[in-house]
Amino acid sequence: MILQKSIPHNPLETVKLPGIKPLDLKDWLVPDDAFAGQMSCRDALLTEQRAQVLQMDPGALAPAQELLQMVLDHRYPGQGDQVHRPDGVTVDIDWQDPLATLGLISQEDFCILERREGSDEHVLTGAVLCFPASWTLSEKFMRPLIAIHDTVDSYDGGMASRVQRLFDGVQVGRPLWRFNALWYQSSDLHAPRSVQDRRDTSHGKDAPFMRSEKQSILRLPVSRAVVFSIHTFMVHKDDVMAQWGETDAVV
Incomplete structure (x- = not known):
């Protein structure tokens, strides 16, 4: 069981x-x-279930490499062809496999979305998604935003237009963020669900774990692709209540 003791946002x-x-x-x-x-879990998933947690269109190689450089500059400045993670693990930088490298050096999952010529929406052209929360990467890969969210009840036409706008x-150097939060019965970080599977209705305020994602949105300056990054927090209910008290959660 891999849990944080606290969440930096409420x-x-x-x-x-x-x-x-x-x-x-x-x-x-x-x-x-x-x-x-979390990194130990990511290492295992990328080794044993790579096809389930990583998808990339060949045309997304340049944006993925640009993102890798940005993450290296941000988290591991000056470390060269290898980086040394805070947990003591050394990772070789593979520029021909940038999303896998990102999955091995960062706690966050990353999705690359591009609005290519002739498209009215951004399309998911690449992702390393080790910790999906009730969705499956293969079902969303190379699909536009509205299709990615087709199982989200609140994602109607109005919401789709707002998200596409x-x-x-989103401007270079001016990233944005949001969070979601949901009570879960299980603390599993890797929790995919196919659109064909019945939605789990056992979650609720009586569940013992809070799963909350810090979701960040930024634009890459060269390729102009949009990056959607996800930092997953899984915290026991007792620790959530000790930190933030009794309030209504938002999903």
């Missing part, structure tokens, strides 16, 4: 969707007390 705060806020770039990628445990408007 996951119980009532926020009007989509709940977007400006993000200081220094707060984009921040390791926490579950770093070693958000992705069109």
Whole structure:
């Protein structure tokens, strides 16, 4: 069981969707007390289940390499062809396999979305997604935003237009972020669900674990692709309540 003891944002705060806020770039990628445990899990998933957690269109190689350079500059400045993670593991930098490298050096998952010529929406052209929360990467790969969210009840036509405007408007050097939060019966970080599977209705305030994702949105300056990064927090209910108290959660 891999758990954090705290969450840096209040996951119980009532926020009007989509709940977007400006993000200081220094707060984009921040390791926490579950770093070693989460990275060990990521290592295993990328070794044993790579096809389930990594997908990339060949045309997304350049944006993925650009993102890798940005993450290296942000988290591992000056470390060269290898990086030394805070948990003591050394990782070789593979520029021909940038998403896998990202999955091995960062606690966050990363999705690359591009609005290619002739498309009205951004499309998911690459992702390393070790910790999916009730969705499956293979079912969303190379699909546009509205199709990615087709199982989200609140994602109607109006919300789709707002999110597409958000992705069109995010500016280089001015990242954004939001969070979601949901009580879970299981603490599993790797929790995919196919669109064909019945939705699990056992979650609720009586469940013992809070899963909250810090979701960041930024634009790459050269390729102009949009990066959607996800930092997953899994915290026991007792620790959530000790930190933030009794409030209504937002999903």
